[in-house]
Amino acid sequence: DQQVKQNSPSLSVQEGRISILNCDYTNSMFDYFLWYKKYPAEGPTFLISISSIKDKNEDGRFTVFLNKSAKHLSLHIVPSQPGDSAVYFCAASDGMSGGGADGLTFGKGTHLIIQP
Amino acid sequence: DAGVIQSPRHEVTEMGQEVTLRCKPISGHNSLFWYRQTMMRGLELLIYFNNNVPIDDSGMPEDRFSAKMPNASFSTLKIQPSEPRDSAVYFCASSLGGGTGTQYFGPGTRLTVL
Numbered sequence: 001d002q003q004v005k006q007n008s009p010s011l012s013v014q015e016g017r018i019s020i021l022n023c024d025y026t027n028s029m030f031d032y033f034l035w036y037k038k039y040p041a042e043g044p045t046f047l048i049s050i051s052s053i054k055d056k057n058e059d060g061r062f063t064v065f066l067n068k069s070a071k072h073l074s075l076h077i078v079p080s081q082p083g084d085s086a087v088y089f090c091a092a093s094d095g096m097s098g099g100g101a102d103g104l105t106f107g108k109g110t111h112l113i114i115q116p
Numbered sequence: 117d118a119g120v121i122q123s124p125r126h127e128v129t130e131m132g133q134e135v136t137l138r139c140k141p142i143s144g145h146n147s148l149f150w151y152r153q154t155m156m157r158g159l160e161l162l163i164y165f166n167n168n169v170p171i172d173d174s175g176m177p178e179d180r181f182s183a184k185m186p187n188a189s190f191s192t193l194k195i196q197p198s199e200p201r202d203s204a205v206y207f208c209a210s211s212l213g214g215g216t217g218t219q220y221f222g223p224g225t226r227l228t229v230l
Contacts, residue, residue, distance in 0.1 A: 034218075043120070043207050043221030044159070089159060103149055103172060104219065108158035 003027045004092050006107035014115050019077040021110050023090030026071065030092040034104065035064060035075045038087045047088070048075070077112075085114045118142070120222035122208050128228045134196040137225045140189055141210030149209040149219060150183055150193050159207070165191065166213055198229045 036044035091104040121140040
């Protein structure tokens with residue numbers, strides 16, 4: 001059974017608008033969450049993260065929101081740009097190290113397509 | 117600085133053959149991870165090492181899979197014998213470990229077992 005779920009395999013958004021990618025998790029032991037971005041034929045690259053003690057973390061155009069009671073997090077990208085077209089993975093860690101020294105549990109990814 | 121280096125980038129082999137995938141982590145990183153990506157299961161953790169010591173290999177699918185990290189700058193993932201269902205993209209990642217160290221991924225090895 002999947003502990004990290006991304007229920008939307010794909011999402012199409014117009015350039016300049018907001019992209020919202022969603023992620024749900026079932027393991028209440030997860031205490032650190034990350035978003036990775038992946039282009040074809042490349043490895044995933046880290047985008048943004050959030051600790052379970054926070055409910056929001058912002059980095060430029062990217063904001064991650066965490067709702068612990070709902071076991072839900074989301075990634076907001078605003079404004080969306082053509083270079084944002086990629087597969088986005090939600091990941092979680094249940095270790096004390098915040099994802100550095102512990103393995104990550106990944107969702108299956110959402111393919112974001114930014115339309116011109 | 118060089119990122120995580122994986123070799124080969126592509127591997128095509130026949131069922132029953134031994135396959136060895138290689139990874140060189142980022143210098144100074146002390147945690148190393150092996151992941152596998154398939155259409156059905158997505159990106160899943162196979163095994164990880166801290167300071168060259170295997171910590172959790174519960175994700176290794178079968179005894180046919182083994183991983184080693186003889187030193188801080190090299191790791192291998194071996195499949196013997198290989199089977200068609202092992203076809204996937206295998207990623208290696210490394211991190212400084214501890215705190216909120218980000219995991220940096222290599223470009224992956226695309227393995228095809230015929």
